[in-house]
Amino acid sequence: MSDPTQPDDIDHEAAAYDQTLDQTMGVDGKPIDDDEPPTAHAYVDPTIAAEAQIMGLEAEIAELKDKFIRAHAEMDNLRKRTEREKADTSKYAITKFAGDALAVADNLQRALAAFAQAGSEPDAHTKTLIEGIELTESELNKALERNGVRKIDALGATFDPNFHQAVMEEENKDIAAGAVLRVFQEGYQIGDRVLRPSMVVIARGGFKPVKATDPAAAPPAANDDVPPSPGPETNDPAPETDPSV
Numbered sequence: 001m002s003d004p005t006q007p008d009d010i011d012h013e014a015a016a017y018d019q020t021l022d023q024t025m026g027v028d029g030k031p032i033d034d035d036e037p038p039t040a041h042a043y044v045d046p047t048i049a050a051e052a053q054i055m056g057l058e059a060e061i062a063e064l065k066d067k068f069i070r071a072h073a074e075m076d077n078l079r080k081r082t083e084r085e086k087a088d089t090s091k092y093a094i095t096k097f098a099g100d101a102l103a104v105a106d107n108l109q110r111a112l113a114a115f116a117q118a119g120s121e122p123d124a125h126t127k128t129l130i131e132g133i134e135l136t137e138s139e140l141n142k143a144l145e146r147n148g149v150r151k152i153d154a155l156g157a158t159f160d161p162n163f164h165q166a167v168m169e170e171e172n173k174d175i176a177a178g179a180v181l182r183v184f185q186e187g188y189q190i191g192d193r194v195l196r197p198s199m200v201v202i203a204r205g206g207f208k209p210v211k212a213t214d215p216a217a218a219p220p221a222a223n224d225d226v227p228p229s230p231g232p233e234t235n236d237p238a239p240e241t242d243p244s245v
Contacts, residue, residue, distance in 0.1 A: 091148060091191045098149045098190055101140065106185065108137040144188070152187035154180050154198035163187060165197040172203040179203045 111133050115122065122130065144150070152163050159166060159178045170181055180200045187198030 092193065094147050094149075095190055095193075095195065098144060098147070098188070098195060101144060102188060102196065105137065105140055105144075108133055108140070109186070112137070147190075149188055149190045149195065152189055152194075152198050154183050154187060154200050156180060159200070159202045163189070163194060163197055164200050164202075166202050167199050168201050169204045170201050171205045173205050173207075175203050176207055177204055 112130065115126070115130050141151070154164055157164075157180050158176070159180060164180065164187070167184055172181060175181075179202065180198075181203050182201040183198055184201065185199040188195040
């Protein structure tokens with residue numbers, strides 16, 4: 001005779017087997033390793049993902065902006081440098097020609113100096129020749145000035161090695177030491193550049209030159225025998241003060 005409880009026992013055993021199977025097998029049907037805990041599916045918040053994407057795009061925008069600013073600065077520097085080089089080329093393009101033209105100006109000056117040193121009164125033909133040379137020299141100097149070439153005013157100026165070349169010194173106590181006494185050869189400059197320095201004779205032995213920025217300084221008096229003027233009395237009693245003040 002069969003046991004009426006047997007079907008119930010079979011159902012309980014099947015349920016227990018299914019529970020055991022669920023505990024040992026993963027969701028995807030693969031067995032779960034006993035040494036490692038079962039991993040749950042990671043949940044990604046859409047808001048966090050969007051913020052991360054926005055941060056990445058902002059970083060890329062900042063990098064591109066930095067590259068654009070650098071490229072713009074380089075192009076601006078290139079433009080300024082090109083304009084400066086173009087201006088310098090236009091200003092100093094005649095440097096070589098001007099240097100060759102100075103030789104002509106020197107010869108004209110030598111010719112006029114030779115007539116001046118002759119001493120005798122020139123005749124009518126010689127005067128006409130001198131006037132022609134003077135006119136030629138004047139026109140040459142005007143042409144050089146129109147192209148940015150001008151003389152360096154050296155006579156009477158304080159010696160400056162940037163513009164003057166001293167060929168000798170001459171003792172002279174009447175003027176400031178280092179002042180230009182004579183000019184052997186005129187100097188010229190083109191723009192801010194010295195085409196050639198002035199060859200000059202400078203004074204030595206005189207008083208110290210006075211700086212233009214120091215109005216209180218002045219050269220010593222020519223007559224050293226004049227005694228100095230007396231200063232204010234220093235032995236006067238101190239003025240009395242009113243104690244009531």
